[in-house]
Amino acid sequence: MKLFIGKLLLFVLLLFAADFLSGNVLSKYHLKTKNINLQNANYGFLHYDNDDILFFGASEVSHSFISSMVTEETGLSSYNLASDGCGIYYQYPLLETVLEKHTPKVILISAYQLTLEGSDYLTRIFPYYKNNEHVKQVVDDVLPNESIKLALKGYVYNSQIIRIFDGRNDNTKGYVPLEPRSDINETQNLVELPAGEVHKIPSNIKFYFIKFLESAVSSGATVYVYVPPVLEKINIPYLNTIKSITKNSGAKLMDFSTDYSLLDRKDLFNDKIHLNHNGAKVLMDKVLAKIKNDSIY
Amino acid sequence: MQRNNIVEKVKEILISVLEHEGFELTDDLVAADVSGWDSLTHMIIISSIEEEFKIKFKLKDLNKMRNIGALIDIISSKIS
Amino acid sequence: MVFTSLNFLLFFPAVIILFYITPIKYRWVTLLVASYFFYLNIEPVFGLLTAIITLSTYFFTRLIDKVKDDKKKSKFMYINIAVVLMPLFFFKYFTAINDGIFNILEMYEMRWFLPKIHFLLPVGISFYTFMAIGYTIDVYNEEVEAEKNIGIVALFISFFPLILSGPIERAGNMIPQFKSDLKLNHTNFSTGLKLMLWGYFMKLVVADRIAIYVDAVYGNLSHHNGDTILLTSLLYPIQVYADLGGYSLIAIGVSKILGLNVMPNFNRPFFATSMAEFWRRWHMSLITWLTDYVYTPLAFSFRQYRIFGIVLALMVTFALSGIWHGATLNYVVWGLMQGTFLSIEALINKRKSKIENQYGLKSNFFYLIFSVCLTYVLFAVSLVFAYDASFKDALMVFDKIIFKRGSLFLDKTTLAYAFIGVFMLFLSEFRDEYFPKTLLFFNNKVFVIRLVSYLCVALLILWIGVLNGGQFIYFKF
Numbered sequence: 001m002k003l004f005i006g007k008l009l010l011f012v013l014l015l016f017a018a019d020f021l022s023g024n025v026l027s028k029y030h031l032k033t034k035n036i037n038l039q040n041a042n043y044g045f046l047h048y049d050n051d052d053i054l055f056f057g058a059s060e061v062s063h064s065f066i067s068s069m070v071t072e073e074t075g076l077s078s079y080n081l082a083s084d085g086c087g088i089y090y091q092y093p094l095l096e097t098v099l100e101k102h103t104p105k106v107i108l109i110s111a112y113q114l115t116l117e118g119s120d121y122l123t124r125i126f127p128y129y130k131n132n133e134h135v136k137q138v139v140d141d142v143l144p145n146e147s148i149k150l151a152l153k154g155y156v157y158n159s160q161i162i163r164i165f166d167g168r169n170d171n172t173k174g175y176v177p178l179e180p181r182s183d184i185n186e187t188q189n190l191v192e193l194p195a196g197e198v199h200k201i202p203s204n205i206k207f208y209f210i211k212f213l214e215s216a217v218s219s220g221a222t223v224y225v226y227v228p229p230v231l232e233k234i235n236i237p238y239l240n241t242i243k244s245i246t247k248n249s250g251a252k253l254m255d256f257s258t259d260y261s262l263l264d265r266k267d268l269f270n271d272k273i274h275l276n277h278n279g280a281k282v283l284m285d286k287v288l289a290k291i292k293n294d295s296i297y
Numbered sequence: 298m299q300r301n302n303i304v305e306k307v308k309e310i311l312i313s314v315l316e317h318e319g320f321e322l323t324d325d326l327v328a329a330d331v332s333g334w335d336s337l338t339h340m341i342i343i344s345s346i347e348e349e350f351k352i353k354f355k356l357k358d359l360n361k362m363r364n365i366g367a368l369i370d371i372i373s374s375k376i377s
Numbered sequence: 378m379v380f381t382s383l384n385f386l387l388f389f390p391a392v393i394i395l396f397y398i399t400p401i402k403y404r405w406v407t408l409l410v411a412s413y414f415f416y417l418n419i420e421p422v423f424g425l426l427t428a429i430i431t432l433s434t435y436f437f438t439r440l441i442d443k444v445k446d447d448k449k450k451s452k453f454m455y456i457n458i459a460v461v462l463m464p465l466f467f468f469k470y471f472t473a474i475n476d477g478i479f480n481i482l483e484m485y486e487m488r489w490f491l492p493k494i495h496f497l498l499p500v501g502i503s504f505y506t507f508m509a510i511g512y513t514i515d516v517y518n519e520e521v522e523a524e525k526n527i528g529i530v531a532l533f534i535s536f537f538p539l540i541l542s543g544p545i546e547r548a549g550n551m552i553p554q555f556k557s558d559l560k561l562n563h564t565n566f567s568t569g570l571k572l573m574l575w576g577y578f579m580k581l582v583v584a585d586r587i588a589i590y591v592d593a594v595y596g597n598l599s600h601h602n603g604d605t606i607l608l609t610s611l612l613y614p615i616q617v618y619a620d621l622g623g624y625s626l627i628a629i630g631v632s633k634i635l636g637l638n639v640m641p642n643f644n645r646p647f648f649a650t651s652m653a654e655f656w657r658r659w660h661m662s663l664i665t666w667l668t669d670y671v672y673t674p675l676a677f678s679f680r681q682y683r684i685f686g687i688v689l690a691l692m693v694t695f696a697l698s699g700i701w702h703g704a705t706l707n708y709v710v711w712g713l714m715q716g717t718f719l720s721i722e723a724l725i726n727k728r729k730s731k732i733e734n735q736y737g738l739k740s741n742f743f744y745l746i747f748s749v750c751l752t753y754v755l756f757a758v759s760l761v762f763a764y765d766a767s768f769k770d771a772l773m774v775f776d777k778i779i780f781k782r783g784s785l786f787l788d789k790t791t792l793a794y795a796f797i798g799v800f801m802l803f804l805s806e807f808r809d810e811y812f813p814k815t816l817l818f819f820n821n822k823v824f825v826i827r828l829v830s831y832l833c834v835a836l837l838i839l840w841i842g843v844l845n846g847g848q849f850i851y852f853k854f
Contacts (some may be wrong), residue, residue, distance in 0.1 A: 154839030
């Protein structure tokens with residue numbers, strides 16, 4: 001039994017050592033990754049400097065907001081900070097981190113799919129947990145047990161290994177273009193969700209969404225809440241909630257959910273949720289017109 | 298009836314139900330060692346034995362049939 | 378508290394230490410206290426159910442033992458089975474029946490707006506109910522003696538490694554072990570840890586990863602095309618296997634560490650070459666339970682109808698097994714499909730083996746692969762009904778697979794992680810099936826190879842396991 005316990009201890013010791021070593025190697029590669037989503041996270045949480053027009057959201061933003069086009073038109077530097085699949089638990093600490101360094105002129109946040117609990121994607125901010133107060137605060141609040149698990153480096157980079165080494169290098173200030181496709185057959189018609197299918201915003205998500213808007217507005221930036229054009233049924237109660245939250249916080253609404261000049265043109269979409277590069281260009285013209293209208297530039 | 302006779306008849310039944318002779322009928326033999334003798338054919342074997350010896354088993358008897366030896370014992374106790 | 382929760386990783390070492398410092402004579406008491414602590418931690422009121430089932434089972438098994446008259450014995454047996462089944466029926470089927478009636482009323486627009494009552498299903502109830510019933514019948518059949526110590530009966534019904542999802546153990550195996558001298562020893566300890574490690578691998582790396590993809594597709598059927606749904610339907614059996622199989626391994630490993638031998642629950646099911654063989658390898662503790670307590674009595678009473686009596690018994694048994702999984706039409710269809718597959722096999726079995734022998738097919742490699750694949754596909758088809766969806770959804774799956782083809786939805790990272798896990802799992806099972814005792818890792822003679830293998834698997838769990846506390850899908854049964 002004594003020998004066995006010795007072996008068991010040796011195993012545990014080696015496990016921690018292997019975890020520590022491999023964790024350090026992974027963290028090096030994580031910083032150098034060519035993966036667009038991780039690159040954007042690294043940029044926002046570590047290397048952000050002083051861009052003036054910022055876009056927050058998930059894939060519906062990362063494939064739609066062409067930051068270089070914004071800079072060309074406005075003369076202001078711009079970055080698309082969106083990251084695929086990331087919800088408000090990611091956006092909020094990112095905003096706070098950014099605001100510590102610089103106050104941008106425009107902050108745009110997407111209000112798509114706030115009904116989904118996005119806690120899965122908390123993993124993407126784990127690498128910053130140790131050194132970033134805002135990240136730590138959100139993670140500790142949303143998943144109280146994580147602080148213990150995060151002592152293991154392997155857990156910090158859990159489920160990210162493929163992403164770290166999966167490099168696509170078409171990152172232009174955070175914007176990722178999508179190809180046009182010919183086989184889209186979804187249609188968007190103003191059909192409300194069927195009765196019984198009530199997708200409410202979970203209270204914790206609502207809390208952080210409002211917190212995001214409050215911080216953004218009080219920083220002095222002009223804040224837009226973006227509702228994307230999608231070829232899906234419209235959830236009217238959800239939209240109304242977003243409208244009232246936006247109004248109360250002092251942000252401005254940019255609602256494209258019923259913009260048929262976009263929705264009727266399937267050639268602008270890559271799938272039912274994401275615009276392709278052509279669609280993004282059309283959208284940017286509209287967005288820029290609104291920003292100009294608000295005399296940002 | 299002699300125990301040997303019972304064994305002989307059981308063997309005939311097994312051969313006719315399972316359609317092969319690939320087993321040695323010893324007291325220690327268990328169903329799992331005989332190809333084709335599973336929970337499905339088991340019940341056919343049981344009812345064939347009942348018909349042959351004109352006896353009726355009880356459900357409790359089934360649980361006691363651990364091997365061929367036990368089966369033969371139960372049959373002979375039913376006949377006498 | 379589930380095995381994959383952080384709490385369990387604190388709870389179990391604490392149990393081992395307590396177990397170790399308790400005098401050998403009273404170690405079963407430590408296990409009993411730990412078991413109730415474990416179960417009450419999920420929902421305190423559930424402890425009442427195990428207590429009631431224990432009391433009733435103890436009382437009636439003792440009575441069965443005492444009375445001489447066989448009629449009285451059987452009466453007591455039936456009374457206890459009825460008592461033990463009541464909570465299961467109430468919690469599991471009340472809501473389903475309630476909803477069913479409401480749906481019918483709604484169809485005729487006669488629905489009054491009464492509140493629908495939904496109860497939280499006590500986790501594990503299907504498992505310990507079956508264990509209590511098995512024990513009662515065993516006492517009646519004089520397979521085991523009625524236990525005189527109520528504490529041991531309580532431990533048998535609530536034993537924490539098994540309470541949530543089995544294996545569905547038998548009194549004949551467990552009770553003598555609980556009463557023997559329980560000791561920690563290093564062989565059991567290391568065997569148990571190995572089983573746990575591989576169980577966690579199956580659950581966290583394989584099952585939970587595939588689940589992400591399966592849920593994304595099955596949870597959103599109308600948005601996906603036939604090819605994607607086909608891939609999902611073929612992946613789903615692996616998920617279910619790795620889920621319950623992995624969880625069972627952890628349960629068996631935990632028991633082993635405490636010096637208790639629990640029956641295996643799976644035996645490489647996807648290497649079966651027929652449905653009959655498959656069901657001797659899949660969820661074995663449930664299937665042997667059903668064989669002993671449902672199928673055998675039924676087949677025995679139908680025996681004069683020969684093969685058709687057997688078919689009838691099979692159908693009833695598997696329909697019941699379906700209903701045990703869930704009180705929905707889907708599960709009944711799932712069960713009846715198993716019954717049908719097995720019946721067809723039973724009917725053509727002799728002809729099949731004649732042909733196999735004639736052409737020497739049993740040693741033919743391609744025939745073997747064909748049989749394995751056919752068995753897998755048949756099971757996958759039936760499992761479409763076992764996903765938590767409506768009957769209409771299940772039909773939509775087949776409709777789309779056949780008529781609505783399209784390009785695959787490839788969530789590349791999820792599928793890549795899943796592939797790593799599935800590949801390792803199948804490679805290890807392939808070795809165990811065809812080349813046992815060769816190329817060993819966990820059981821290699823060389824200590825360094827063992828150590829490195831444990832480290833690799835542990836690190837893989839840490840790196841690519843789904844560790845954010847996903848819910849185990851078998852609990853609700």
